[in-house]
Amino acid sequence: MMLLAIEQGNTNTLFAIHDGETWIAQWRAATEASRTADEYAVWLSQLLHMHRLGFDDLKGCIVSSVVPQSIFNLRNLSRRYMNVEPLIVGENADLGIEIRIPKPSEAGADRLVNAIGAHLTYPGDLLLIDSGTATTFDVVAADGAFEGGLIAPGINLSLTALHEAAAKLPRIAIQKPDRVIGKDTVGAMQSGVFWGYIALIEGLVDRIRAEWGRPLTVIGTGGVASLFEGATTRIDRFDPDLTIRGLLEIWRRNSH
Incomplete structure (x- = not known):
């Protein structure tokens, strides 16, 4: 099953594709909090096409972001173009580790x-x-x-x-x-x-x-x-x- 992993920092956002065995593609974009799901989709669809892939091939999505205002748009990218509910680190993902700090x-x-x-x-x-x-x-x-x-x-x-x-x-x-x-x-x-x-x-x-x-x-x-x-x-x-x-x-x- 192909997974789209999105790791968003304050400066760059990494989009990576895993085919179940290995990472087959990685791309970076400048992080812009106002970039919409549709803008992401246009950019990403072209890169997927270069690897003979489309949104229909992606069956899962996980997002880690330190830019809270961007999560809405990344969630919509997954829902609207991949038809899957994304796993969001810090929201609906069980990390399975103990966090030993007061908050x-x-x-x-x-x-x-x-x-x-x-x-x-x-x-x-x-x-x-x-x-x-x-x-x-x-x-x-x-x-x-x-x-x-x-x-x-x-x-x-x-x-x-x-x-x-x-x-x-x-x-x-x-x-x-x-x-x-x-x-x-x-x-x-x-x-x-x-x-x-x-x-x-x-x-x-x-x-x-x-x-x-x-x-x-x-x-x-x-x-x-x-x-x-x-x-x-x-x-x-x-x-x-x-x-x-x-x-x-x-x-x-x-x-x-």
Whole structure:
């Protein structure tokens, strides 16, 4: 059975198709809260057609979104064009994990989906670092429970803030500088943002490990996580598929 999995962040929305055995297609669109179900359908139908697929081939839909105002339109996309009631993380989906924070409703859908995807793959206590619009650090216990974490501004957010708040600082691309001490404005900004983020990651990983008091395997995921590969020894694994793996597992837990 073919499943449409939709993972919506603040910046990008991922649409992925699973055929029951493997992921056969993945597409990204810029997240726009006002985009209607019909607009999604026009865009998605063209991409499906390129894979010789249509809406009639899709028999299930699961949605994880951190943009509440978009859920209405994504739900309508599933109902109107696929004729199926979507599974919504945080609404009608049983996640099957314990959320060990005082107000479980405050745990973002993306963070819980990552926790499930990571626990499926890696043994023991885990620390997940998801680098997107925000950078989240979340602890997942060895039994799969979500233990909480912290939220920091994402690296792109920091770059945008620098450019918009300082009249003379240009908008630059993120890249790993060859040296820490910059010799011009762009080099200084790139070094400050990149190595500043490495220092943020290393410092927080060390503090979380000290507070947790037991070994933690650190997993990096998210849109810009690959930038940090090779730049720090604090991240043990880089895994871009945590979220869609978690969505598939949630679907399976709710489809029997």
